[in-house]
Amino acid sequence: MCPLIIAIFVFIFNIFLLIFPQVVLPASREGLLLWFNNVLPSMLPFMIATNMLISLGFAQTLGNFISPIMKNIFKLPGSGGFALIIGLTSGYPLGAKVVADLHRNEQISTDEAQHLLGFCNNAGPLFIVGVVGIGMFESASVGYLLWASHALSAILLGVILGWVKKAPVVLPKGSVAEVSPAEREHTPIKKEPIGKIMGEAVKNAMEAMALVGGLIIFFSVVVALIDAIAFPDDVSLGGLMAGLIEVTGGLNRLAIMHTTPQTLAIVAFVIAFGGFSIHMQTFHFTTGTGIRPMPYLLSKIAHGLIAILVIMILSYIVNT
Numbered sequence: 329m330c331p332l333i334i335a336i337f338v339f340i341f342n343i344f345l346l347i348f349p350q351v352v353l354p355a356s357r358e359g360l361l362l363w364f365n366n367v368l369p370s371m372l373p374f375m376i377a378t379n380m381l382i383s384l385g386f387a388q389t390l391g392n393f394i395s396p397i398m399k400n401i402f403k404l405p406g407s408g409g410f411a412l413i414i415g416l417t418s419g420y421p422l423g424a425k426v427v428a429d430l431h432r433n434e435q436i437s438t439d440e441a442q443h444l445l446g447f448c449n450n451a452g453p454l455f456i457v458g459v460v461g462i463g464m465f466e467s468a469s470v471g472y473l474l475w476a477s478h479a480l481s482a483i484l485l486g487v488i489l490g491w492v493k494k495a496p497v498v499l500p501k502g503s504v505a506e507v508s509p510a511e512r513e514h515t516p517i518k519k520e521p522i523g524k525i526m527g528e529a530v531k532n533a534m535e536a537m538a539l540v541g542g543l544i545i546f547f548s549v550v551v552a553l554i555d556a557i558a559f560p561d562d563v564s565l566g567g568l569m570a571g572l573i574e575v576t577g578g579l580n581r582l583a584i585m586h587t588t589p590q591t592l593a594i595v596a597f598v599i600a601f602g603g604f605s606i607h608m609q610t611f612h613f614t615t616g617t618g619i620r621p622m623p624y625l626l627s628k629i630a631h632g633l634i635a636i637l638v639i640m641i642l643s644y645i646v647n648t
Contacts, residue, residue, distance in 0.1 A: 344553050351556045352549050359548030362576060363541040370454055372537055374418040375425070379529035382429050383520065386410070391435075403490035404444055407435040411448040412486070416479055419452025420575075420602055424610040425536065431617045438618035443493060445619055446627030447486035449610055451478060451575075451599050459576070460599070464583035470592070473646065477596050477639035484638070485631050540609055547574040547605035555581075571598035574605040589643045596639040597632035 345352050381387065390413075391398070391406025398404045402412075407430060415423025427448060431441040453475050461471015551570045558569075567585070571578020571594075578598055585591045602610075607628070611621055 341550070341553075344557075345549075348553060348556060351552050355549045355552035356545055358577075359545035360541070362548070363544045366459060367540060367544065368537055371419065371422065371540070372533055374414075374422055375533035375536060376526075376529045378414055378418070378422060378426055379429070379532050380525055381410070382426070382433060383525045383529065387426075387430060387433075387435060401490060402443075402447075402486045403493050404440055405436060408440065408444045408448070411444055415448035415450045416482065417452055419450070419455050420606045421449060421540070421609040421613060422452075423449035425613045428613045428617050428619075431619075441614075441617055442619050442623060443489055445610075445614065445624055446489050447482050447631065449602070449606075449624075450482050450631075451475075451602070456599060460579055460583075460595070464580055465587055467587070470587060473639065473642055474592065474596060474599065477635050477642055478599055481596075481600060481631055481635040481638045484634055485627065488630075489627070536613070539612055543605050543608050544574070544576075547603070547608075548577055550574070551577045568594055568598065571603060572601060573603055575599065575601075575603035578603065589640060592639050592643060593636045596635040600632040600635040601628050 387407045387410035390410050391408070393406070394409040395406030398406045398409045398412075402408065411423060411426040411430060414426045424445060427436075427441050427445045430436045430444075431438065436444065456475040456478060457468060457471035460474060462468050465471070551574045554573070555566055555570055558566075567578050567582035569578070570581055575598055579595060582591065582595055582598070607621075607625065610624065
């Protein structure tokens with residue numbers, strides 16, 4: 329997007345900040361509390377642990393065991409299975425960070441990182457079952473239904489992306505993409521003192537969480553302004569639009585609707601898409617990797633559409 333257009337939008341946003349302080353301040357406070365009370369304590373331990381596991385070479389060790397599954401089903405090296413597991417268990421945006429870290433550690437190529445990111449950056453069960461299911465819809469069963477549809481649709485998307493994957497680009501000899509997956513999985517890991525590994529893991533995790541917190545607060549304000557100006561009364565459309573920008577705020581608004589299959593379909597799409605707040609976090613972590621934003625965004629839209637289909641089928645099975 330043209331920098332001038334971005335500057336105009338930011339200028340208009342600043343004007344709205346001055347016009348609607350009664351909307352901005354509560355939204356900022358709500359975003360801060362959301363980050364401090366929910367996101368930080370749930371994500372920080374995962375982020376520190378995954379940083380350490382990657383530095384210790386666990387992704388490669390795991391890849392040796394699940395390499396046949398990753399190669400045959402997803403057309404990816406075994407080390408990509410670590411990103412898939414982390415993405416399905418710990419939540420946004422940790423899947424993206426793991427993919428970027430695997431690329432920077434030369435365990436996957438840029439082409440493989442692009443492919444992997446399309447289905448490995450997902451919401452975790454703690455968020456879907458705990459925050460959305462129990463906290464918002466007051467139903468653990470709804471949470472498990474949403475998480476099952478989310479996980480299944482991510483795996484289905486991974487299979488589809490494996491089917492349509494293009495032939496790898498031929499790169500200069502010696503580059504990470506030129507080395508075979510098998511060779512990469514058995515490449516020795518540089519040994520580092522455990523104190524240095526843990527210190528770096530904590531430092532990187534805290535920096536990442538500060539970024540996540542800032543984006544949550546910023547997009548909470550954006551959602552509140554759009555909600556107040558454009559969708560003050562339309563719950564479904566306003567909730568959908570809010571969810572496409574900042575997933576938690578949008579889901580919180582959708583939760584006041586009746587729990588029907590149609591409502592769950594909208595919720596499933598919003599969770600799978602992730603919202604632009606999550607995408608900005610993702611693009612930050614993947615900066616410098618060569619991963620392109622547009623294919624990733626198209627993958628998230630596809631994930632949302634598949635999630636709608638899956639949850640409609642699961643809802644029919646559960647209710648019959």
